[in-house]
Amino acid sequence: MRRRHLLFAAALPAPALAQRPDQAGRPWSPPTRMVIPYGAGNITDQVARVLIDVLGQRHGWRIAADNQPGAGGMLGANNLIRAPADGSVCGVVAAAALTILPHIQRNPRFDPFPELAPVTGLAISSSFLAVHASLPVRTLAELAAHARARPADNPVFYYSPGNATVPHLNLEALRRALDFPMQHVPYRTSQAGNTDLLANRVQVTMDSFSITLPHIQAGTLRPLAFNGAQRHPLLPEVPTMAEAAPGVQLMNAWMAVFFPRATPAATVDRAAEDLLDAVNSPAFAERLPVGTSPFALGPTELAERVRSEGARIGRLIAEIGLTPD
Structure with missing residues (x-):
């Protein structure tokens, strides 16, 4: 062997x-x-x-x-x-x-x-719902309102590391539950999607904790919610998804x-x-x-x-x- x-x-x-x-x-x-x-x-x-x-x-x-x-x-x-x-x-x-x-x-x-x-x-x-720091939103409700207000030819984009991945399905479930538009951009890898997120070519992600946390801590990304059972001890000010969107089931x-x-x-x-x-x-x-x-x-x-x-x-x-x- x-x-x-x-x-x-x-x-x-x-x-x-x-x-x-x-x-x-x-x-x-x-x-x-x-x-x-x-x-x-x-x-x-x-x-x-x-x-x-x-x-x-x-x-x-x-x-x-x-x-x-x-x-x-x-x-x-x-x-x-x-x-x-x-x-x-x-x-x-x-x-x-x-x-x-x-x-x-x-x-x-x-x-x-x-x-x-x-x-x-x-x-x-678990993962953070995070946005590029330049996006003028600080809560999930503000993200939904901002996305609704954007013109159809200039939508908010979110990335995932591929179709039918956990980040893709979670963001689709979230936007459908709260009824706001976002455009999905699938990448072959998390690293490729995160590179475009940091460059502000896409604006939103729910990729894995290890991918997003360093950039949240650096201030490049802004966390809006945490998809865990309790608030994360490293960022206790960030609400859980259950607090930000009661009744919405993510994975x-x-x-x-x-x-x-x-x-x-x-x-x-x-x-x-x-x-x-x-x-x-x-x-x-x-x-x-x-x-x-x-x-x-x-x-x-x-x-x-x-x-x-x-x-x-x-x-x-x-x-x-x-x-x-």
Whole structure:
């Protein structure tokens, strides 16, 4: 196996790990391989590797990280579906592969519910609604009013790192809910869109925290709202989206652990115990990438999150008129 596919956490000796009993005294062997459907260095990969280390330190899991990038996470997720359903293989999958991509592919390879067993939420990232500092607005309500007042041939432009990405769908949901016009400009990368935003060729974004925060702190961008559950401690004066636009449901990028669907329920539940303990630990939270926080959901809560969010996103994609690839 290639070196980049292997990451062994600090662990107990093998005999102590084998057949370790669960709380009911049943034999229990944790997974030995974790499929990560993204390349090394991707934010989901970073979170997965933090998890592997913390599981090794707290519970003695010895687990290999298996990066399988491609098709926005669908390639690795599809391989996870076909992996042995004996508890030896789990995977960390990002929300987009579960709630967005199935709606925009002409022939989606899988539906997450029949094919994957939800185990545990891991981490979630939030974003700022931000505008170029020259735009004469300081609140979301002012942005909506300003956009309505602009002539049709000189609209407010917003960028995203591509069609059907989380920033694109969030800004479409927001402008539709508040009924104001903005023109979408999709880019191939966040870096390209952010370059044009800083040059004032586009004016608005809800790109990832790590992309926008440095420019907010530098005063080049102005934050209008934060799409998190609470105000962000670095910018406590910025309202949450719930405060700025009550009742408007947006999405966040999150990632979670799944098993192949046929994995025994007792194995899923037992794995969730150790995983939730790790996710709730200070060691996990302290090592997460900037802009992310723990997302501790159990199997039932995670299944409902995928189900409800996927349905809402599907309706939005249909309203926008995005066609399958």
